[in-house]
Amino acid sequence: MPQRHIAILLSGLALTSLAGCASLVPHGDTAVTPAKQSQRALAQATDCCDTLAALPYQSLAVGESQSLTLDTQAPMHRFEDGASYFQAFELPRTREPLTFKLTSTIAKDQVFAPTVLILDEDFQPTQRVTSDKFDYLSPNGFAGARLGATFDITPGPNATYMVIYSNETARQGTTQYESAEKVYARVRGLALPPGPDPIAEHSATGNVTLESESRETGGGLLTPILGTRSHADSVTETRSATARDKQASQSSAGASTPDFDYRRMINAALKADDIELAMQLAERAEREGHSGTRAWLAERLRSVSP
Amino acid sequence: MRDSRQFTRRPLLAALIGASCVMPALAHADINPNFFGYARSGIGSTAGGGSQTCFKAAGAPAKYRLGNECETYAELGLGANLFDQQGTTFDFASRVAYVTSQSNDDESLKGDDNNIALREMFVTGTNAVSGLPDGSTLWAGKRFYKRHDIHMNDFYYWDVSGPGVGISDIDVGTGKLNFAWVRSSGSDSDNLPDEDQRLSDDTVDVRWTDIPTNPGGSLQLGVDYGRASLSDWQKDYYDDAGIDYDEGDKGWMGTIEHTQSNWFGGSNTVALQYATDGIITSNGNAVGRSTGSLEQEGDMWRVLDSGHVWLMPDKLDLLYAAIYEDKNMDDDSGRKWFSAGVRPVYYWNDIMSTAMELGYDHIEPQSNVAGYDGGDHHLTKLTLAQQWSAGRGAMIRPTIRLFATYAKWSGDAYEEQLSAEGYRQAHALDTGSGPNNVDFNDTDGLTFGAQMEVWWGS
Numbered sequence: 001m002p003q004r005h006i007a008i009l010l011s012g013l014a015l016t017s018l019a020g021c022a023s024l025v026p027h028g029d030t031a032v033t034p035a036k037q038s039q040r041a042l043a044q045a046t047d048c049c050d051t052l053a054a055l056p057y058q059s060l061a062v063g064e065s066q067s068l069t070l071d072t073q074a075p076m077h078r079f080e081d082g083a084s085y086f087q088a089f090e091l092p093r094t095r096e097p098l099t100f101k102l103t104s105t106i107a108k109d110q111v112f113a114p115t116v117l118i119l120d121e122d123f124q125p126t127q128r129v130t131s132d133k134f135d136y137l138s139p140n141g142f143a144g145a146r147l148g149a150t151f152d153i154t155p156g157p158n159a160t161y162m163v164i165y166s167n168e169t170a171r172q173g174t175t176q177y178e179s180a181e182k183v184y185a186r187v188r189g190l191a192l193p194p195g196p197d198p199i200a201e202h203s204a205t206g207n208v209t210l211e212s213e214s215r216e217t218g219g220g221l222l223t224p225i226l227g228t229r230s231h232a233d234s235v236t237e238t239r240s241a242t243a244r245d246k247q248a249s250q251s252s253a254g255a256s257t258p259d260f261d262y263r264r265m266i267n268a269a270l271k272a273d274d275i276e277l278a279m280q281l282a283e284r285a286e287r288e289g290h291s292g293t294r295a296w297l298a299e300r301l302r303s304v305s306p
Numbered sequence: 307m308r309d310s311r312q313f314t315r316r317p318l319l320a321a322l323i324g325a326s327c328v329m330p331a332l333a334h335a336d337i338n339p340n341f342f343g344y345a346r347s348g349i350g351s352t353a354g355g356g357s358q359t360c361f362k363a364a365g366a367p368a369k370y371r372l373g374n375e376c377e378t379y380a381e382l383g384l385g386a387n388l389f390d391q392q393g394t395t396f397d398f399a400s401r402v403a404y405v406t407s408q409s410n411d412d413e414s415l416k417g418d419d420n421n422i423a424l425r426e427m428f429v430t431g432t433n434a435v436s437g438l439p440d441g442s443t444l445w446a447g448k449r450f451y452k453r454h455d456i457h458m459n460d461f462y463y464w465d466v467s468g469p470g471v472g473i474s475d476i477d478v479g480t481g482k483l484n485f486a487w488v489r490s491s492g493s494d495s496d497n498l499p500d501e502d503q504r505l506s507d508d509t510v511d512v513r514w515t516d517i518p519t520n521p522g523g524s525l526q527l528g529v530d531y532g533r534a535s536l537s538d539w540q541k542d543y544y545d546d547a548g549i550d551y552d553e554g555d556k557g558w559m560g561t562i563e564h565t566q567s568n569w570f571g572g573s574n575t576v577a578l579q580y581a582t583d584g585i586i587t588s589n590g591n592a593v594g595r596s597t598g599s600l601e602q603e604g605d606m607w608r609v610l611d612s613g614h615v616w617l618m619p620d621k622l623d624l625l626y627a628a629i630y631e632d633k634n635m636d637d638d639s640g641r642k643w644f645s646a647g648v649r650p651v652y653y654w655n656d657i658m659s660t661a662m663e664l665g666y667d668h669i670e671p672q673s674n675v676a677g678y679d680g681g682d683h684h685l686t687k688l689t690l691a692q693q694w695s696a697g698r699g700a701m702i703r704p705t706i707r708l709f710a711t712y713a714k715w716s717g718d719a720y721e722e723q724l725s726a727e728g729y730r731q732a733h734a735l736d737t738g739s740g741p742n743n744v745d746f747n748d749t750d751g752l753t754f755g756a757q758m759e760v761w762w763g764s
Contacts, residue, residue: 108620137764138764139764140763140764141703141704141760141761141762141763142762144697180697180702181614183761183763184457184701184761186763187342187343187344187761187762187763188344188381188453188761189401189426189449189451189453189467190450190452190453190455191452191453191454191515193565193573194515194516194526194565194567195522195524196567
């Protein structure tokens with residue numbers, strides 16, 4: 001009996017060793033460059049392009065989730081608010097409102113704090129989702145600790161291109177996050193581990209995922225998104241608010257956002273003949289403090305009706 | 307065509323706009339449910355035949371769990387933030403636990419080895435009591451209350467969960483104060499005329515937590531006092547029967563615990579506990595609450611150290627635990643228990659890892675123990691597991707693992723004679739941890755199988 005036990009145990013050892021050898025082939029390894037190293041690499045990197053118009057824009061497929069390469073191999077540009085690795089996209093030539101969800105994963109005590117820049121057809125900045133508009137999202141077993149924001153863009157002459165990068169001010173900040181041990185304690189009803197939560201440095205590189213969805217097909221997504229989304233601010237307003245990037249931890253998106261975005265979205269919905277969506281948007285705008293949006297929509301409907 | 311569509315939509319628009327006049331009042335009634343929980347399940351066999359045997363030293367309150375869990379166990383929880391205004395929040399949480407012997411597809415939850423249990427149903431009100439420091443939380447209902455455990459052997463050493471009420475996390479500048487009153491119940495079927503007549507045990511739990519001591523270190527101190535709350539007729543009955551209930555129903559437990567974070571990339575916890583009389587039992591695990599017994603007298607010392615460290619950053623980490631417990635019962639039914647274990651895990655990449663768990667339990671019974679080997683006995687368990695997980699780290703889940711476990715113990719596994727019900731009786735091995743498929747006189751055993759483990763919740 002003992003000999004047979006030993007034989008089976010040795011077989012098990014051999015199997016697991018083989019499995020280990022097989023895994024030496026890279027498999028889903030997420031390389032994370034240490035923050036200091038990526039900052040040094042960024043300082044030495046060459047600007048890819050003289051102007052925003054020269055950035056390498058990729059086409060963006062709606063309805064897909066894609067991992068963005070934001071490592072030291074990504075293109076670098078010196079934006080007006082600092083040098084950064086970036087990814088740039090040409091928005092689909094649709095006038096339908098689109099919902100974007102951008103998440104940046106916290107790994108190894110660091111995170112890429114994104115800024116989203118929207119350019120018009122002449123490559124001039126028109127809107128911006130700054131890093132302080134990204135919420136900290138707790139790990140929940142289905143996804144790790146991360147920064148995330150959801151925002152709506154209606155492609156058109158004023159919103160033709162999207163650039164995702166991280167500005168210099170954001171990289172001075174940090175994000176406090178929940179450790180795996182604390183998550184376990186929280187969901188099992190254990191005493192929470194004492195001591196402060198760990199802190200993630202904002203890094204020049206990171207793991208960022210971009211998801212997009214057409215609002216026409218996004219009925220199921222609509223409700224949760226409307227509940228937590230951020231808004232693409234006008235460039236003018238955001239510039240004055242960049243000092244907030246210095247805040248150590250991320251907080252929820254500011255409540256005071258212009259109704260510009262809502263009315264654009266409502267216009268787009270009306271153009272698409274989707275009055276129900278327009279009304280939902282108006283209601284949501286009212287609830288978020290944009291009083292008058294409902295009346296404005298009623299007026300719009302009156303003007304286009306016989 | 308266009309006109310007709312607009313004609314049909316205008317009344318809808320009017321209705322919605324009309325209805326929306328009342329909507330702002332309901333805006334904060336939106337509920338985003340929080341789904342949280344824990345689960346483990348798998349399949350296993352014992353070399354030589356039969357389903358998986360799980361190895362636990364008889365008399366020990368815990369066993370090293372990697373590759374050594376024979377049941378499907380799950381906790382499914384639902385909760386929600388119900389109110390959040392001007393800094394005051396009310397949250398609801400509930401949790402149902404399920405256990406089956408994982409022997410069939412269709413398993414009743416009312417069978418001998420199976421169960422469904424309501425474990426939590428409570429509401430917390432943070433900053434609900436004015437005048438208390440920010441973060442103070444009033445709560446009521448049944449709940450898991452600030453439980454302390456060692457994950458590697460599933461050993462709970464401070465756990466006064468149950469129905470209760472309390473106020474927690476009162477920031478006093480140096481740490482936080484927590485007060486709770488919780489209930490557990492027993493039944494004295496040997497003495498009371500009706501075994502359904504319950505003995506209500508009350509425990510008062512007072513903790514001073516988060517006391518800063520050194521960089522990255524914090525201390526917590528706690529006292530639990532429990533006693534049976536006898537009704538007048540129960541007291542009369544015991545008085546008439548000449549049963550002394552004055553001492554055995556009462557007991558207290560004191561806990562001093564220090565946790566060090568920034569400890570080789572992880573943390574270390576060391577705890578010292580002392581408990582008396584009604585808060586301990588000879589066979590059960592002393593966790594700080596009353597036990598439902600009237601005549602239990604003795605005391606218990608327990609010291610433990612456990613933690614998690616990274617030996618090679620992102621490549622090799624280690625869970626470890628060491629426990630010494632001396633339960634000295636007046637009727638000599640106690641025992642000493644020493645336990646130590648390590649679980650190093652090597653991470654081949656972000657997904658796959660190899661884990662090894664080595665655990666040792668030693669039991670030294672007092673002279674009057676019943677139900678298992680009355681002499682010193684010990685159990686050593688070694689498990690090797692190949693794991694696939696959602697990331698690196700000892701506390702990252704979900705995990706799917708293939709495992710092989712070898713265990714060796716002193717003396718016969720079980721008593722040769724079956725119990726009156728035809729079940730095997732414990733000797734060196736406990737019989738309550740699942741199927742008992744090694745021979746009664748075996749001194750070692752090998753099992754293998756697969757298991758998943760997951761927890762989640764935001």
